[in-house]
Amino acid sequence: MGQSRSPLGVTDLERLAARGWRGSEEEPLGGWLLRAGGGFTGRANTALVTGDPGRPLPEAVGAVAAWYRARGLRPGAALPGVQARRADAAFAGAGWTRDEDVLVLTAPLVAGPEPGVPVELSPVPDEGWVAAYRYRGQVPPAIARTVLTSGGRVAFAAVRPGPGEPPVAVARGVVTDDWLGVSAVTVAEDHRRRGLATSVMGALTRWGAGQGAGWVYLQVSASNAPARALYRRTGYVEHHRYHYRWAPEGA
Incomplete structure (x- = not known):
């Protein structure tokens, strides 16, 4: 695999990847996507934070929390790339804890x-x-x-x-x-x-x-050094990173 530049930006690739790993329920919140799948995997059970939620950020954070609590799930949000920095600050301000980075790697197929x-x-x-x-x-x-x-x-x-x-x-x-x-x-x-x-x-x-x-993507935790080394050897390059934030337990 070569190391050509991906034809998709962060938001478009995240939205495409969300279509390939879906929960059992989805609902838009403006440009965000609320996803629930019985608690199995962060990708299927967090709000994908891309674009504008259509309301002030503190209100959007509250709406995310309410949606997941109504389903018996711990509220979570996936925050990809620099475009999510303002939203990330809003979740952090509400006391949501941050997980480690996840790398999204791509390569021409x-x-x-x-x-x-x-x-x-x-x-x-x-x-x-x-x-x-x-x-x-x-x-x-x-x-x-x-x-x-x-x-x-x-x-x-x-x-x-x-x-x-x-x-x-x-x-x-x-x-x-x-x-x-x-x-x-x-x-x-x-x-x-x-x-x-x-x-x-x-x-x-x-x-x-x-x-x-014509292209391939995958996700790998930043701490998974053996997997990162394997993917690097086979031609994958880092496209962007995302991380999860989770609402305080019992809130």
């Missing part, structure tokens, strides 16, 4: 060679795929299947040590317009450093190219 190991691709995740996926080190809840299968053209990659055996590496791909989004890359601890993450990602980029995608 070039279909690479066949993976070094067999990689299965399926339009839906089977029980073995879901069991192999780890979100923040935990087995995902039942609502995860709804979020994972949202977003339109989706593919689930899996590497199995033998026919019918549980996967030891998995990843998810979704094509939105002409972009491939890669997520949920998980390799079993005792199978790491064998190139399996590269294999499942390679299979998804080949699939994405076949779906007409």
Whole structure:
């Protein structure tokens, strides 16, 4: 993959990515997007803060808080790039705590060679795929299947040590317009450093190219040094960063 400049800016890429990883409920708040998905992942359960909420910022912060509390969820907001600085200050002023940075990486999509190991691709995740996926080190809840299968053209990659055996590496791909989004890359601890993450990602980029995608994006936590090193080696560059803010517990 080369290192050409992404054709989308921060707001457009965030809105596109939101279409590829959706909760079970969405509602606009001016230019912001309220998203709920049973509490599974920040991306599906936070307000995407892009553009103008159509009301004063303190009032918008209160509206976000009320919307999530009405659904039994801790209110949260995703604040991408420099465009969200004023809103970020408003959330901070209301006592919302800040998480670490998440990097959004992009690259032109070039279909690479066949993976070094067999990689299965399926339009839906089977029980073995879901069991192999780890979100923040935990087995995902039942609502995860709804979020994972949202977003339109989706593919689930899996590497199995033998026919019918549980996967030891998995990843998810979704094509939105002409972009491939890669997520949920998980390799079993005792199978790491064998190139399996590269294999499942390679299979998804080949699939994405076949779906007409010309660019690829993914998200990685700033603290995940091994993953960042892998993506850097394979040609991804930082497009922008975002972080979450969460309302005080019990407020």
